[in-house]
Amino acid sequence: SQQGEEDPQALSIQEGENATMNCSYKTSINNLQWYRQNSGRGLVHLILIRSNEREKHSGRLRVTLDTSKKSSSLLITASRAADTASYFCATEGNNDMRFGAGTRLTVKP
Amino acid sequence: DTAVSQTPKYLVTQMGNDKSIKCEQNLGHDTMYWYKQDSKKFLKIMFSYNNKELIINETVPNRFSPKSPDKAHLNLHINSLELGDSAVYFCASSRGTPNTEAFFGQGTRLTVV
Numbered sequence: 001s002q003q004g005e006e007d008p009q010a011l012s013i014q015e016g017e018n019a020t021m022n023c024s025y026k027t028s029i030n031n032l033q034w035y036r037q038n039s040g041r042g043l044v045h046l047i048l049i050r051s052n053e054r055e056k057h058s059g060r061l062r063v064t065l066d067t068s069k070k071s072s073s074l075l076i077t078a079s080r081a082a083d084t085a086s087y088f089c090a091t092e093g094n095n096d097m098r099f100g101a102g103t104r105l106t107v108k109p
Numbered sequence: 110d111t112a113v114s115q116t117p118k119y120l121v122t123q124m125g126n127d128k129s130i131k132c133e134q135n136l137g138h139d140t141m142y143w144y145k146q147d148s149k150k151f152l153k154i155m156f157s158y159n160n161k162e163l164i165i166n167e168t169v170p171n172r173f174s175p176k177s178p179d180k181a182h183l184n185l186h187i188n189s190l191e192l193g194d195s196a197v198y199f200c201a202s203s204r205g206t207p208n209t210e211a212f213f214g215q216g217t218r219l220t221v222v
Contacts, residue, residue, distance in 0.1 A: 030207045042214050043211075045210035050208055086150060097154070099144070099154075101151050101152075102150050104150070
């Protein structure tokens with residue numbers, strides 16, 4: 001069964017704007033990860049946040065985690081056309097990594 | 110060198126046929142996965158193996174049989190293919206310890222006609 005659910009399903013913004021994607025999940029987790037998928041390619045890991053962390057940064061990425069609400073958000077600042085892709089959250093359990101349905105981000109030049 | 114490689118990249122076959130997808134990782138990881146991504150981009154876990162042992166077997170028809178000859182390989186064999194099996198299948202691997210990322214192959218686009 002799916003674990004995470006991303007929101008929105010699709011997001012279209014102009015270059016330079018910020019993009020925020022949300023993820024909700026159902027069970028307890030070791031960590032939550034965000035991945036990116038370019039069209040026709042495999043998923044690429046972006047960032048991991050552990051269950052005891054609340055916020056993490058990596059370059060233009062900022063991830064928050066609220067375990068009480070079982071939710072996470074991914075913020076991409078100063079977006080670029082090259083950020084156009086699908087973004088998935090994944091929750092890790094015991095040899096178990098489950099993904100949501102993804103958010104399709106389109107950044108217009 | 111590609112970390113997780115799948116073959117073939119594309120597979121077109123007729124209903125009722127049996128086909129296999131191969132996956133190899135050269136990362137020394139202990140855990141390997143198979144995922145199915147449908148046309149709506151849902152990415153669903155099918156199987157998880159740790160050191161050649163089956164850990165997760167989701168609700169997948171028993172026409173799908175994974176085989177792990179060693180911990181670097183996890184192949185997926187599908188019997189009696191059906192139209193609904195058409196999807197992109199991804200292999201992935203991870204160290205299998207908590208708080209580690211997964212590395213994905215490029216995917217195999219299976220089309221059943």
